[in-house]
Amino acid sequence: MGFFKNLCNKAFPKSLWVYHTNTGACNGCDIEVIDVLTPYYDVERFGIKLVGSPRHADVLLVCGPVTRQIVPALKRLYEAVPAPKLVIAIGSCASGGGIWFDSYNIVGGADTILPVDYYIPGCPPRPEAILHGVAVALGLAEKKVAREHIKQLIDRNESISVEDDTGAEEVVPGDEVPAELPTSK
Amino acid sequence: MTAQSFGDSLKNKFGDKLLEVEAAGVDQLYVRIVPECLVEVADYLYNDEGCRFVINSGTDRREHNGKFLITHFFAQDEENLYIAVHAEVDGNDPRIDSITPVVPAANWSEREARDMVGVAPEGHPDPRRLVLADDWPEDLYPLRTDVEHGIKPESCPDVAMPLVEPPEGASVVPIGPYFPVLEEPAYFRIFVEGETVVGADYRGFYNHRGVEKLGCSVLTYNQIPFMAERICGICGFVHSCSYCQAVERAAGIEVPERAEYVRTIMLEVERVQSHLLWLGIAGHIIGFDTVLMQTWRMREPLMWLCERITGNRKTYGMNLIGGVRRDITADVHGDITDVLAKIEKEWRALYDAIPGDPTLMARLKGTGELPEEKARELAVAGPTARGSGVAIDVRVDHPYAAYDRLDVKKCVYDSCDNVARVLVRLDETLDAIDIIRQALDDMPDGPIMAEIGEEIPAGLEAMSAVEAPRGEVFHWVLTGEENRPERWRVRAPTYANLQAVPTMVTGDALADVPIDVGSFDPCFSCTERMEVTDLKSGIIRVYTQDEVLALRQSK
Numbered sequence: 001m002g003f004f005k006n007l008c009n010k011a012f013p014k015s016l017w018v019y020h021t022n023t024g025a026c027n028g029c030d031i032e033v034i035d036v037l038t039p040y041y042d043v044e045r046f047g048i049k050l051v052g053s054p055r056h057a058d059v060l061l062v063c064g065p066v067t068r069q070i071v072p073a074l075k076r077l078y079e080a081v082p083a084p085k086l087v088i089a090i091g092s093c094a095s096g097g098g099i100w101f102d103s104y105n106i107v108g109g110a111d112t113i114l115p116v117d118y119y120i121p122g123c124p125p126r127p128e129a130i131l132h133g134v135a136v137a138l139g140l141a142e143k144k145v146a147r148e149h150i151k152q153l154i155d156r157n158e159s160i161s162v163e164d165d166t167g168a169e170e171v172v173p174g175d176e177v178p179a180e181l182p183t184s185k
Numbered sequence: 186m187t188a189q190s191f192g193d194s195l196k197n198k199f200g201d202k203l204l205e206v207e208a209a210g211v212d213q214l215y216v217r218i219v220p221e222c223l224v225e226v227a228d229y230l231y232n233d234e235g236c237r238f239v240i241n242s243g244t245d246r247r248e249h250n251g252k253f254l255i256t257h258f259f260a261q262d263e264e265n266l267y268i269a270v271h272a273e274v275d276g277n278d279p280r281i282d283s284i285t286p287v288v289p290a291a292n293w294s295e296r297e298a299r300d301m302v303g304v305a306p307e308g309h310p311d312p313r314r315l316v317l318a319d320d321w322p323e324d325l326y327p328l329r330t331d332v333e334h335g336i337k338p339e340s341c342p343d344v345a346m347p348l349v350e351p352p353e354g355a356s357v358v359p360i361g362p363y364f365p366v367l368e369e370p371a372y373f374r375i376f377v378e379g380e381t382v383v384g385a386d387y388r389g390f391y392n393h394r395g396v397e398k399l400g401c402s403v404l405t406y407n408q409i410p411f412m413a414e415r416i417c418g419i420c421g422f423v424h425s426c427s428y429c430q431a432v433e434r435a436a437g438i439e440v441p442e443r444a445e446y447v448r449t450i451m452l453e454v455e456r457v458q459s460h461l462l463w464l465g466i467a468g469h470i471i472g473f474d475t476v477l478m479q480t481w482r483m484r485e486p487l488m489w490l491c492e493r494i495t496g497n498r499k500t501y502g503m504n505l506i507g508g509v510r511r512d513i514t515a516d517v518h519g520d521i522t523d524v525l526a527k528i529e530k531e532w533r534a535l536y537d538a539i540p541g542d543p544t545l546m547a548r549l550k551g552t553g554e555l556p557e558e559k560a561r562e563l564a565v566a567g568p569t570a571r572g573s574g575v576a577i578d579v580r581v582d583h584p585y586a587a588y589d590r591l592d593v594k595k596c597v598y599d600s601c602d603n604v605a606r607v608l609v610r611l612d613e614t615l616d617a618i619d620i621i622r623q624a625l626d627d628m629p630d631g632p633i634m635a636e637i638g639e640e641i642p643a644g645l646e647a648m649s650a651v652e653a654p655r656g657e658v659f660h661w662v663l664t665g666e667e668n669r670p671e672r673w674r675v676r677a678p679t680y681a682n683l684q685a686v687p688t689m690v691t692g693d694a695l696a697d698v699p700i701d702v703g704s705f706d707p708c709f710s711c712t713e714r715m716e717v718t719d720l721k722s723g724i725i726r727v728y729t730q731d732e733v734l735a736l737r738q739s740k
C-alpha cells in the first residue's frame with residue numbers, strides 16, 4: 001500500500017488526467033467510465049479529468065479484451081502517453097480477456113500488451129468500483145488485495161513487450177503489506 | 186401477402202430454379218435456389234419487389250453434404266415477411282456470384298462471408314478484407330468447422346489494408362482508429378477538397394471478438410444469451426432477446442405471455458436508457474457538454490432501477506430459451522412508474538428546449554444528409570432510416586414479444602439530416618415510456634418460463650428481429666448437435682448504418698463529420714490525432730485533438 005501511495009504521490013502530485021481507450025470492449029465498461037464523470041459520481045472532484053489526447057494523459061484507462069487488429073494501435077497509444085504513466089485495466093475483459101479470452105481474434109487482457117498497474121474487475125464494474133480503484137491509485141483508499149496478487153502482477157509484467165519507462169513494473173510489495181490480507185471484501 | 190402466397194409467386198416466376206420453397210408460419214419464407222440464379226433472384230426481390238436487404242450468412246456444411254451454404258436474408262416490411270434465400274456451393278470450389286452490383290447494401294456482408302468461411306463473391310466491386318485483422322493469414326477461415334475457435338496464427342506485422350485512392354485533387358484526412366464518436370475504434374479516411382468532404386473510406390472491425398464462432402463451437406444454447414448480451418454493452422438485451430426468440434421459434438417453444446411482457450418492458454427500458462445516453466453524447470460531440478451532464482444525470486436513476494429489477498445495472502442476464510429468469514413483481518411497479526415519471530418530466534423540458542436552441546439547430550440542420558432513396562438503397566435501420574422518411578420499425582412491421590398487443594407509434598421525420606435523427610429519438614423516448622406503462626398495466630399473471638422437455642433437434646432454422654435503440658437487430662439460428670446451434674448469425678443495426686457514412690458526410694464540412702457519424706451511433710473512444718495530407722503540395726499537416734475539437738466546436 002505504502003509503496004503505491006508514495007509512487008502516486010511522487011509521480012502525480014497534482015490532478016490526474018486520464019485517457020480512455022476501448023481495445024475491443026462491448027462498451028459496457030466504457031459507458032460506466034463515462035458515468036463516473038457525470039454528476040452523480042463526479043470523479044472530477046478528485047482532480048481527475050478525461051482528456052482527448054494520450055499525449056496529455058497521466059493515466060491510460062483500458063476497457064475491453066485486446067483484439068488482434070487493435071494491437072499495433074494500442075502499442076502506439078501507450079508510447080504516446082508521456083512518462084510517468086499508469087495503466088488501469090477496467091472490467092473483466094481488460095483484466096484477463098473476460099468471456100472472450102480464448103477466441104481466435106483476442107490476444108488476451110490488457111496486460112498481454114501493456115504493463116498494467118491496477119485492475120478493476122467486473123462486467124462491467126460498477127461506477128463505485130471504478131471510483132474505488134481510482135481512489136486506491138491516488139492513495140485515498142486502502143487496497144484490498146493480497147500480497148500474492150501483487151506478486152502475480154509483477155510476474156506478468158516481466159514478459160511485457162512494450163518498453164516501460166515509468167518504473168511501475170519494478171514495483172515490489174513493501175513490508176507494510178500484511179501477510180494475510182483478505183483477497184477481496 | 187402471406188409467406189405461402191409469396192412463395193407461390195416466386196415459384197411461378199422462377200420455376201425450376203427454386204429447388205425448395207418452405208413457409209414457416211405466415212411471416213417467414215425459406216427458399217433454396219440454384220446458386221447460378223442468385224443474382225437474378227436477388228435482383229427481383231430487391232429491385233422489383235422492393236424488399237429490404239438484411240444480411241447474408243455463410244455456413245460450413247461440408248460435414249453434412251460437402252457444401253457451403255450461403256444465405257441471403259431479405260425483409261418485406263409492408264407485408265410482415267422475412268425471406269431467407271439459401272444457395273449451396275461446392276465445398277471444394279467455394280465461389281458465388283456477388284449480388285452487390287444489384288443490391289448495394291450487400292457489400293459488407295459478402296466481404297464478411299469471404300473472410301469468415303472463404304466463399305468468394307465473384308464480381309464484387311470492392312473485394313477487400315473486412316472483418317479479420319490485417320495480419321491474419323489469407324487462407325484461414327475462422328468460421329469453418331475444421332478451424333479451432335482458439336486458433337492464434339502467427340502474426341506477420343508488415344501487412345496493411347489496401348487503401349482506396351481519393352478522387353483526383355482531393356486530400357485525405359485519416360481519422361482514428363481512436364475517434365471521439367464511435368463506440369469502437371474505427372479508421373476513416375475522409376477525402377476533402379478544402380473544407381468540404383468529397384468521399385470516405387472505412388476500416389473497422391477493431392472490436393471483432395469472434396462471437397458467432399464461440400456460439401457455434403463452445404457455448405450451449407442457454408449460455409449464448411449471456412454472451413449475446415455482451416455483443417453490445419449499451420443495448421445488449423436486444424441481442425439476447427432476439428437470439429432466444431430465434432431458437433424458440435425454430436424449436437417450437439411457446440413462451441409464456443408474462444415472459445413476453447417482461448421482455449417488452451426491459452427492451453423499452455433499455456431504449457430509454459440508450460436514447461438518454463445517446464443524446465448526451467451527441468451534445469458532447471458538438472461541444473455542448475451541459476447536455477451530456479444533464480441527460481446522464483437523468484439516466485442514472487434508471488440504471489439503479491435496472492439493478493433493482495435484474496440485479497445488474499446493464500448486462501441484465503434475464504433471457505433464457507423459453508422465457509426470462511426474473512419476474513417484474515408488483516413491488517417494483519411503483520419504482521418503475523416513479524422513475525419514468527421523473528424522466529418524462531425532464532425529457533419534455535429538453536424536448537421543448539432542443540428544437541428552439543439556435544446554436545444546436547445551426548449545427549444539426551442540413552448536415553449529415555441521407556436522402557430517402559439512398560437510405561433505402563443502403564438498407565439503413567432504426568432512427569437513421571426513420572429520420573430519412575423510411576417508415577420501418579420492427580415493433581410495428583414484424584411484431585414480437587408483446588408488441589402486437591400494445592400501441593406502438595412509428596416516429597418518422599423526413600428532413601433526412603441530423604435534426605431529423607435527433608427528433609426521432611426525442612419522440613421515441615416518450616413513446617417508449619408510454620409502452621412501458623401500457624405493458625405494466627396489461628401484464629397477465631402466470632409463469633415466466635416455458636417447460637422445455639426434450640433436446641432441441643438439429644437442422645431447424647428460424648429468423649428473429651428486434652427493434653434495438655439503433656435499429657433492427659437480426660438473428661438467424663440453424664440448430665445443431667451437442668446442444669448448440671450449428672450456425673448463429675447476428676446482424677446489429679450499425680452494420681447497415683455505418684455503410685451510409687460516405688453518403689452522409691459527402692458535401693459536409695470536415696468539422697461536421699463527428700456529428701454525422703455520431704448521429705446514428707456514438708461513443709467515447711477519443712481521437713488520436715488527425716493527419717491532413719495535401720496531395721497537391723505534398724505537405725503534411727498534423728492537427729492535434731484540441732485543434733480538431735476547436736475546429737468542430739467553433740463551427
Ligand code: SF4
Pocket residue numbers: 024025026027028029030063064065090091092093094098122123124125415418
Ligand atoms: S468486462 Fe463486460 S462490460 Fe466490460 S467490455 Fe467486457 S464484456 Fe463488456
